[in-house]
Ligand code: IPE
């Protein structure tokens with residue numbers, strides 16, 4: 001499979017949101033709250049696990065599509081720090097699918113120059129998953145076409161608590177003065193550090209909330225909500241979201 005334009009040398013073209021030939025409309029970093037697997041299954045009178053399985057297929061396809069369209073970074077909310085509150089069998093189904101996904105898709109990441117990043121406290125997952133992730137992170141580390149950041153055991157409040165702990169430690173070590181802490185100090189310590197600013201945040205399934213996702217990073221992101229359930233989200237849906245993004249007037253508080 002051939003992916004879109006490479007990052008190097010095209011930064012100024014990327015910055016132009018008016019470039020109609022650019023399928024991303026200048027969106028460098030897109031994040032998706034992939035919601036609605038359970039309702040998708042329910043509508044089809046299938047077990048929830050089938051919804052999650054179809055959800056993984058949608059992930060696989062959207063990673064390909066985003067790469068082809070030239071998206072630089074795609075952040076996917078796969079398992080929140082609050083999803084542990086689900087029944088044990090559902091959590092275990094989700095972890096099983098995660099294992100399968102890493103195993104089956106690592107090669108495609110390598111073939112397509114996709115770098116894997118994980119945000120969230122993934123070290124708290126089962127030890128075999130942690131080592132599979134570490135292996136995939138290592139193998140894809142130098143890939144340059146696109147970064148796929150998967151949010152696992154991620155919660156934005158947890159992320160900000162961890163950032164605060166690191167900064168408090170730096171202050172008590174005498175490396176930074178408390179009154180000299182800036183936005184930069186915080187951004188650099190977020191799990192998303194190194195990714196471009198978040199341009200577009202999409203949520204599927206009609207829920208109108210952020211559910212503890214990327215609270216700091218979404219300060220000036222454009223938001224896009226669709227009633228489509230995640231397993232039905234496809235390239236056309238992504239194109240619609242990007243088209244809507246292209247029509248937005250981003251003022252950042254200015255005029
Ligand atoms: C999203 O689908 C997947 C995860 C949260 C892991 P849901 O499982 O939340 O599906 P609904 O919201 O119950 O339909």
Ligand code: IPE
Pocket residue numbers: 033034035036077078079080083207209211
């Ligand atoms: C958000 O969906 C988390 C993921 C998509 C992984 P949820 O289904 O967990 O969110 P709530 O419970 O409806 O807020």
Ligand code: MG
Pocket residue numbers: 035036037
């Ligand atoms: Mg849900």
